[in-house]
Amino acid sequence: MSDYVPEPAESGGGGTVTIGVEEEFFLVDPDTRLVAAAGPAVAARAARAVGELVTEEFALCQVEGRTPPCRSAAELRGHLQRVRGALIAAARAEGLGLCASGTPVLQEPGPVRVAAHPRYQAGRAQYRSMMDDFAISALHVHVHLPDRELAVMTANHLRPWVPLLIALSANSPFERGRDTGYAGWRSVLRSRFPCLGPPPYAVSLQDHERLAETIAGTEAMLDAGMPFWDLRPNPRHPTLEIRAMDVLQDLDDTVAVAVLLRALVVAAEGLARRGDPGPAWPGEVLRAACWRAARDGWRDEGFDPVTGRSRPVTELAQQITAFTAEALEEAGDLGEVTALFGRLAGRGDGAARQRAWAAGGGSTAVVDRLVLATAGPHGERG
Numbered sequence: 001m002s003d004y005v006p007e008p009a010e011s012g013g014g015g016t017v018t019i020g021v022e023e024e025f026f027l028v029d030p031d032t033r034l035v036a037a038a039g040p041a042v043a044a045r046a047a048r049a050v051g052e053l054v055t056e057e058f059a060l061c062q063v064e065g066r067t068p069p070c071r072s073a074a075e076l077r078g079h080l081q082r083v084r085g086a087l088i089a090a091a092r093a094e095g096l097g098l099c100a101s102g103t104p105v106l107q108e109p110g111p112v113r114v115a116a117h118p119r120y121q122a123g124r125a126q127y128r129s130m131m132d133d134f135a136i137s138a139l140h141v142h143v144h145l146p147d148r149e150l151a152v153m154t155a156n157h158l159r160p161w162v163p164l165l166i167a168l169s170a171n172s173p174f175e176r177g178r179d180t181g182y183a184g185w186r187s188v189l190r191s192r193f194p195c196l197g198p199p200p201y202a203v204s205l206q207d208h209e210r211l212a213e214t215i216a217g218t219e220a221m222l223d224a225g226m227p228f229w230d231l232r233p234n235p236r237h238p239t240l241e242i243r244a245m246d247v248l249q250d251l252d253d254t255v256a257v258a259v260l261l262r263a264l265v266v267a268a269e270g271l272a273r274r275g276d277p278g279p280a281w282p283g284e285v286l287r288a289a290c291w292r293a294a295r296d297g298w299r300d301e302g303f304d305p306v307t308g309r310s311r312p313v314t315e316l317a318q319q320i321t322a323f324t325a326e327a328l329e330e331a332g333d334l335g336e337v338t339a340l341f342g343r344l345a346g347r348g349d350g351a352a353r354q355r356a357w358a359a360g361g362g363s364t365a366v367v368d369r370l371v372l373a374t375a376g377p378h379g380e381r382g
Contacts, residue, residue: 021076024247025099035099042091042094044328045093097367102186133176143240160361162198163303166346169257173354183294259336279306321337324337
């Protein structure tokens with residue numbers, strides 16, 4: 001939930017659009033495997049190595065790492081390795097582990113302890129007990145798009161892809177030691193809030209802002225200028241921000257998702273520039289599709305953004321690859337995305353991996369394996 005994003009550079013040579021990533025992580029005690037309220041201390045220690053690329057997060061048991069704007073997958077991978085490395089080293093210095101999971105596997109009873117940031121405290125006051133279990137860790141991707149009007153119109157084309165993004169990133173089956181029966185429980189927790197989830201369809205930037213102001217007027221949104229929808233023109237920086245995904249265990253998966261989203265924005269922006277307003281799927285339909293994606297993750301079937309019917313997720317992977325192929329090839333990223341879908345086909349999503357680890361050793365084994373997978377060097381492949 002950080003409001004800081006490094007200022008993106010202009011598009012690189014050859015028309016390559018810059019991207020940036022934010023990753024949120026839990027801190028865990030290696031003895032109890034419970035999350036540990038040490039975010040400020042770990043962030044301060046890591047900042048000695050990477051400066052403002054790390055920060056504390058909403059819950060005291062979390063930290064966030066972020067990259068500067070990057071032009072290539074290789075550059076992005078290098079920054080992610082450096083920032084994850086700094087957070088891992090800082091956590092270890094505090095006697096803790098760094099854990100990439102959308103929800104805490106184990107935590108003490110009682111409400112989540114919230115950081116002192118005024119906006120976090122305002123959220124606690126406004127939403128009250130809805131925040132008691134709101135400890136969730138996300139992956140946010142920023143794609144450089146300085147024209148806010150065009151960003152809103154581009155988001156119209158991205159809205160129906162949000163369920164697929166939830167499915168491919170599902171990495172939160174457990175909460176407080178229990179299997180929720182969902183692949184992406186983080187998305188379920190977010191869906192309780194009236195101002196989170198896919199953004200409403202908007203015919204213009206003015207329409208988008210009017211909708212945000214109206215919702216904020218009901219007090220269902222903290223600030224009309226900073227909506228927390230899954231897609232938004234970033235309030236302070238010239239990017240389109242995609243916020244639907246769970247944080248991922250495997251750093252290579254993070255890189256692949258980021259470059260896929262860059263290509264998706266580039267393809268959708270092209271349609272928007274040509275005057276295509278995008279498919280006006282009702283919000284109720286998309287919320288239902290997101291619910292199923294959170295339940296099932298990367299298995300069985302998902303929402304077809306064109307027809308609205310259910311299709312096997314393997315076919316949806318082919319569909320999004322075909323839609324983004326030109327942009328992926330231009331940026332040299334097709335191999336990254338093809339490899340991502342190959343890994344999903346071979347080992348499943350993060351939720352499937354967590355459940356496999358639980359079957360072999362229970363909740364404590366899940367935490368231990370998540371810490372190993374987060375540490376890398378590129379994330380554990382097991």
